[in-house]
Amino acid sequence: MTAIVPHSHSPVIGRFAPSPTGPLHFGTLVAAVASYLQARRTGGRWLVRIEDLDPPRVVAGSAAALLLLLEELGFEWDGPVVYQSTRFERYQSILEELRYRQLVFDCGCSRREILASAPHPGEEGPIYPGTCRHGVRGSRRERSVRLRVEDRDIHFVDGIQKEQRQNLEREVGDFVLYRADGVFAYQLAVVIDDMDAGVTHVVRGADLLFSTPRQIRLYHCLGAEPPAYFHHPLVLGADGQKLSKRDGDYTLINQVNGAAQLWRALAFLGQTPPPELLDATPHEVLGWGLANFSISRVGRENRPLEL
Numbered sequence: 001m002t003a004i005v006p007h008s009h010s011p012v013i014g015r016f017a018p019s020p021t022g023p024l025h026f027g028t029l030v031a032a033v034a035s036y037l038q039a040r041r042t043g044g045r046w047l048v049r050i051e052d053l054d055p056p057r058v059v060a061g062s063a064a065a066l067l068l069l070l071e072e073l074g075f076e077w078d079g080p081v082v083y084q085s086t087r088f089e090r091y092q093s094i095l096e097e098l099r100y101r102q103l104v105f106d107c108g109c110s111r112r113e114i115l116a117s118a119p120h121p122g123e124e125g126p127i128y129p130g131t132c133r134h135g136v137r138g139s140r141r142e143r144s145v146r147l148r149v150e151d152r153d154i155h156f157v158d159g160i161q162k163e164q165r166q167n168l169e170r171e172v173g174d175f176v177l178y179r180a181d182g183v184f185a186y187q188l189a190v191v192i193d194d195m196d197a198g199v200t201h202v203v204r205g206a207d208l209l210f211s212t213p214r215q216i217r218l219y220h221c222l223g224a225e226p227p228a229y230f231h232h233p234l235v236l237g238a239d240g241q242k243l244s245k246r247d248g249d250y251t252l253i254n255q256v257n258g259a260a261q262l263w264r265a266l267a268f269l270g271q272t273p274p275p276e277l278l279d280a281t282p283h284e285v286l287g288w289g290l291a292n293f294s295i296s297r298v299g300r301e302n303r304p305l306e307l
Contacts, residue, residue: 012044013200016077017190019051020063024070026251026261026305027205027235027243033265033286034232035203036075037293045078047197051190052085054183073258074283082197084189091184094192094222095145095177103221104177107131107146108138118173123210128173145178147187147218154213159230160298161206166213175214187211191218199227203295206231206302207242230295234302235268243305251305258282262289268305270297 016035018028039046048070050063067081098104109131118126131137133148149168157163166172177188194202209231219226235243243251253261259278262285266273271293277285 011200012039012042013047013198014039014044014203015047015049015194015197015199017049017051017193017204018066020058020066022059022062024066024253025243026253026265029253029261030232030235030265030268031203031205032070032075033262033289034230034269034295034298036286037289038201038203038230038295040290041293041295044201046076047079047082047199048077049082049193049197050084051186052083053186053189055085069253069255069258072255072282073253073262074286082193084193087189087193088184090196091188091192095184095188098147098177098221099145101221104145104147105133105174106136106143107174107176107180108136108140108143110138110140113138113140122171122173124172127171128175130174133174140180142180142182144176144180146174147177147214147221149174149214149217154216156212156216156226156229158209158212159228159295160233161209161231161300164209164212166210168213168217172214177218187214187218191215191222194227195219195222195224201230202227203230203232205242206234230298232269232298233300236302236304238304242302255282259285262286264305266293268303269293270299 014035016032036046048067052058052063095104113131114126114128117129117131120127128146132146136143149172151167151169153165153167155163155165175187176185178184212229216226237243259280259282262282263273263278266285266289271289273285273288277288
């Protein structure tokens with residue numbers, strides 16, 4: 001069993017890592033507020049990274065618009081903004097290191113073949129059954145690259161969601177670090193980016209909680225210490241699913257509604273901003289958060305946005 005517990009570092013280094021797929025919406029603002037205030041309240045640094053790994057999903061101009069809006073709302077980050085699209089050589093070098101150490105293997109399995117041979121469905125899809133572990137057996141010409149996992153538990157204590165335990169072999173299987181369509185996988189990029197930046201505390205949405213053991217496994221393979229994790233609850237739309245841009249204009253953030261949306265984000269995160277701040281400026285609302293935010297008051301349950 002591998003056990004990971006939150007630890008204290010000096011200084012704290014947090015980060016916010018949005019994908020540039022459109023305008024800033026409320027669910028993403030919650031992640032920005034939580035990560036920013038958790039880092040700043042401890043006197044730490046806050047970094048911003050643009051996760052533009054997958055070019056077809058990137059909306060032109062959205063990264064620049066998002067950064068400008070963050071500034072207008074009062075967020076201040078340390079150092080230059082990092083773009084994943086500039087780091088492909090670094091990802092490739094780590095992939096080659098893992099290959100040299102025989103920790104990864106090529107896979108030619110199609111999704112249909114994995115579905116046909118998977119022992120049972122997992123939380124995020126079929127559990128990879130290890131078909132190509134000892135040589136490519138799948139029928140697809142294009143190859144993905146998978147990291148080998150082990151039949152043992154990874155146990156960690158999330159700062160919000162508390163104790164977590166997952167057996168990667170039984171619940172996920174060997175997972176992809178490089179996709180068959182030629183795109184580096186999120187699991188690889190996020191670990192390398194956080195490791196290189198010295199990130200000590202990761203505050204993000206609970207939709208990424210299930211993938212955290214995969215990232216911890218990769219940290220171990222690279223001989224690095226994982227950060228402390230804090231997964232805040234998700235904002236749900238009217239359909240009960242994670243809030244997104246499809247839920248309408250009322251979820252989008254702009255300079256006019258920024259103060260009210262910051263106030264709602266603080267309230268969603270279990271804080272108690274005074275009602276009079278609804279008529280304040282965004283900088284004043286965020287300033288209240290800097291003086292009063294406590295990660296211990298953040299709840300665990302996903303819930304709808306109260307309008």
